[in-house]
Amino acid sequence: MxxxxxxxxxxxxxxxxxxxxxxxxxxxxxxxxxxxxxxxxxxxxxxxxxxxxxxxxxxxxxxxxxxxxxxxxxxxxxxxxxxxxxxxxxxxxxxxxxxxxxxxxxxxxxxxxxxxxxxxxxxxxxxxxxxxxxxxxxxxxxxxxxxxxxxxxxxxxxxxxxxxxxxxxxxxxxxxxxxxxxxxxxxxxxxxxxxxxxxxxxxxxxxxxxxxxxxxxxxxxxxxxxxxxxxxxxxxxxxxxxxxxxxxxxxxxxxxxxxxxxxxxxxxxxxDGGIALNEWLIQQGYLVLHESPATPSRLESLKIDWARTTAWGSGGYYGRLFLNVKGREPQGLVAPEDYETTRDRLVSELEALGDPDGKPIGTRVLKPENLYRTIRGASPPDLFVYFGNLRWRSVGTVGTGQIHTFENDTGPDDANHxxxxxxxxxxxxxxxxxxxxxxxxxxxxxxxxxxFGLDIPADLQGRVLKPIASHEEALA
Structure with missing residues (x-):
């Protein structure tokens, strides 16, 4: 009908x-x-x-x-x-x-x-x-x-x-x-x-x-x-x-x-808390600074030894991790042929990172090519990090020496997405x-x-929800 x-x-x-x-x-x-x-x-x-x-x-x-x-x-x-x-x-x-x-x-x-x-x-x-x-x-x-x-x-x-x-x-x-x-x-x-x-x-x-x-x-x-x-x-x-x-x-x-x-x-x-992504990368040897800050600081304000850095991250409700790839970044370190093995190692290590007592928190690390039909943009993340499946925030600042934190780096915040x-x-x-x-x-x-009875462009990725708009409805 x-x-x-x-x-x-x-x-x-x-x-x-x-x-x-x-x-x-x-x-x-x-x-x-x-x-x-x-x-x-x-x-x-x-x-x-x-x-x-x-x-x-x-x-x-x-x-x-x-x-x-x-x-x-x-x-x-x-x-x-x-x-x-x-x-x-x-x-x-x-x-x-x-x-x-x-x-x-x-x-x-x-x-x-x-x-x-x-x-x-x-x-x-x-x-x-x-x-x-x-x-x-x-x-x-x-x-x-x-x-x-x-x-x-x-x-x-x-x-x-x-x-x-x-x-x-x-x-x-x-x-x-x-x-x-x-x-x-x-x-x-x-x-x-x-x-x-x-x-x-x-x-x-x-x-x-x-x-x-x-x-x-x-x-x-x-x-x-x-x-x-x-x-x-x-x-x-x-x-x-x-x-x-x-x-x-x-x-x-x-x-x-x-x-x-x-x-x-x-x-x-x-x-539940925050994971200091860049602190972890520093402690694991993936991110190298010329000098460690005396107080908690934004990564952007510090001098990074890019020639010795494998990866760095951004904070927020989820973590974005970027690899420093040879021939792609100005001082790339990761050889293109090592890109996948490096990503896989980071996925494994980050997903194994637990709470302060070492208990699993259910972190998921995702590759963009597994999420999207195509990948556009000047510089998409190499990995998306959902700490605790988004119950833990990604903290981008460095200088505390601690991986786990219960203070938000951008001000009081009680909830994640x-x-x-x-x-x-x-x-x-x-x-x-x-x-x-x-x-x-x-x-x-x-x-x-x-x-509205309008034609649906072929390149839309969603579908018509039939209980709301019947699939049999006549089109314009």
Whole structure:
């Protein structure tokens, strides 16, 4: 049986929203999101590798993996030199995105806060850029005069792209900033949805990510710093309840025939600690410094003996490890014929690295060619390191002499990312079907294209999720 084509689709993105919290632990306190679940389909949404905001949202919106996109995090090597790095903004996005396909079909689009949309570019509709936007002094809208309209909205101005410092120890300040930022984002969403023409609307709220990183230790009895009855114990659940209320207010202004998808790009989990990747490389003889620092220092600030260095790494929610290959890097040491044996040795040794007591932590070390259809970009990592399967952060600084740490090198941070985000979909023709398995974030774009009855480009890597958009539906 053929379904009617969608006329309007809304995507509410909640960065880092964790399925175990939204679907289980907090579910009875989230009436609007739970009602959407009951009305449609839902389940875990497998993220990309690596499961972080950049590149995950663009992988979702392009239906291409990060290898095809050509960037593997916020910061990437610009070339094969040792020093030059670039930040992956919208300028790094070269693949067509969902709203490009929709615009070409004449659909009007409104976007708010979708990561990697700054700086803005022309679309068939309106765009308000993302958390990478420097400030409201920047050109952050398309068309440019939309910025002037936003400045006249008392509920929204001054607009906030992110909390100013979600790793500050001033937890009360973060809590208040999160609520203020979220209220402004949803107020802007309601304004644009009710005053502008649109066929497709998408917003992404970053607060769900920030609240996990700032407050997980106060909520989770499994966190090594958890104290029962602490004053911030309910901040995360209170924030989810607040977001649920804002989602409910947004749903009330939507036409009744709207298809609604709620998605997150990855999940969250307790951070057990950190592994100082470069300290380990130094101790194992893979990374050689001309002089050891007297205090903890960023690797980029130190003098590295590149002629004697085999590998070095970058910190973050996951580790990126680079080999110093002869003929590829300026002072390469690893002969090309030894490249695979060197990588295999590093994989084996890193996966065997345990906790401070030597107990296994389940580290996974992945080769990019096993993750992606193709590998682009000036200098992709040679290995991806998921310490403790992402329960341990990769720490890039050196100078402590310790491999294991329980202090974050970039400021207080309680949570790491998890590989499963979530998806809820409800709307005309979507029968209540309970949880569905096997969803991946690259499936979102082809599914929405099918909802609109549009052809799906052959090079998209995702598939249509049949419980949401029937495979038998007639195409345009």
């Amino acid at each position: 053929t379904r009617e084509r969608a006329t309007k689709v809304v995507v509410i993105g909640l960065d880092c929203a964790e399925p175990s919290l939204l679907f289980e632990r907090f579910a009875d306190r989230l009436p609007n999101l739970s009602r959407l679940r009951d009305q449609g389909v839902w389940g875990k949404l497998r993220s990309c590798d690596p499961p972080i905001t950049v590149p995950a949202w663009m992988s979702m919106m392009s239906s291409k993996d990060p290898g095809t996109l050509g960037y593997y995090g916020f910061r990437n090597r610009a070339d094969r030199s040792y020093e030059k790095m670039t930040t992956a903004t919208a300028l790094a996005v070269h693949e067509p995105l969902l709203w490009d396909f929709l615009g070409a079909a004449g659909k009007r689009v409104i976007l708010i806060g979708v990561p990697q949309t700054y700086p803005p570019r022309p679309i068939n509709g309106l765009m308000v850029t993302d958390f990478l936007t420097p400030s409201i002094a920047s050109n952050y809208t398309y068309p440019p005069d939309l910025k002037e309209e936003i400045a006249l909205l008392p509920e929204v101005h001054p607009y906030e792209f992110d909390v100013s410092d979600f790793r500050t120890p001033d937890k009360g300040k973060i809590r208040d900033s999160l609520i203020r930022m979220t209220d402004k984002r949803f107020a802007l969403a309601r304004h644009l949805l009710t005053t502008k023409p649109w066929d497709f609307f998408m917003m992404v709220e970053m607060g769900t990510d920030r609240v996990h990183h700032a407050f997980w230790q106060y909520m989770d009895p499994n966190h090594h710093r958890y104290e029962p009855g602490n004053p911030f114990e309910t901040v995360i659940v209170d924030y989810y309840v607040h977001v649920d209320r804002k989602v409910g207010e947004l749903l009330k202004v939507l036409p009744k025939d709207t298809h609604v998808l709620v998605v997150s790009d990855h999940g969250a989990q307790c951070m 998890a590989q499963d985000g979530l998806l809820i979909a409800a709307g005309p023709g979507i029968a209540p079907a309970g949880p569905i398995d096997g969803m991946q974030l690259m499936d979102v774009t082809p599914t929405i294209l099918r909802l």
